[in-house]
Amino acid sequence: MKLTSKGRYAVMALADLARFDNINPVSLRDISLRQGISLDYLEQIFSKLRKKEIVQSVRGIQGGYILNKKAKEIKLNNIFDAVDEKVKTVKCKKESKKGCNGKLTKCLTHNLWDELENHINNFFNEKSLEDLVKDNSEKRI
Amino acid sequence: MKLTSKGRYAVMALADLARFDNINPVSLRDISLRQGISLDYLEQIFSKLRKKEIVQSVRGIQGGYILNKKAKEIKLNNIFDAVDEKVKTVKCKKESKKGCNGKLTKCLTHNLWDELENHINNFFNEKSLEDLVKDNSEKRI
């Protein structure tokens, strides 16, 4: 059970963006340097974030990205969604009518995985970007 | 963020074992047939479960496996541990003295991943095999 880099990077980059987001856009180059994430990879990630309208891009020199909503309104779930970081606990999900594995009953552990998924999703639904930034400025080492 | 088959299979197989565990051991062949898991793969998994003393093996004809503790005392965490299904949210964990990425500060999102890990682990610590079997016999389709 592990989180992938893409998901982590997306959150890290957006947290960075939220911190340095004033009037001016923040360039991926700056984020890349501050967070130690490859520029090329960041571009892939931000392309997805832009398509899901989490950030806005500003082209040209002095360009970069700005948040498209208030940090408070951006939940971690939105971010993970955007970069296809899904919470997958089990495969037997789609066959709604039948049970799992083509059998008539649900697999023994089906309800468990559903519960777990909800548990994790609730966590991500509650946390916003703002929480992250706030939390961090308070507990700074 | 996904659970691997090994972890899922381990839980499924043990749930099956807990259900059919009377006096007689349950053979992997039966579990394989009932749960649709490859016999060879099950053998790998049970080898690990045995080493961690979650199950006991009985050799020979009419042999199989039995639980080594009561179903109530086997928590999902024990199972995942045994098959090396770890909850990993972040890489920057070991460098306790320094921050992450070799920098002096913790990465912006460090506390978040810690929180998430605890959140998930708490869930697994509370659930026992017994819960699974009980839950299932009640909510059967």
Added chain:
DNA sequence: ATAAACCTGAGTAAAATAGTCAAGTATCAT
């Protein structure tokens, strides 16, 4: 004009996953 920065898609090496395969050994029913 030109350099900074965004934008896009393809390609790819390494790691993890999800198994299979082969060759045993122990035990019980008969």
Added chain:
DNA sequence: ATGATACTTGACTATTTTACTCAGGTTTAT
């Protein structure tokens, strides 16, 4: 005794996923 059942172990491998890199753009402030 012996054959069948079932556990035991370790090596091997195909597939998939991940985590990028690379190569070429386009846009726009100065």
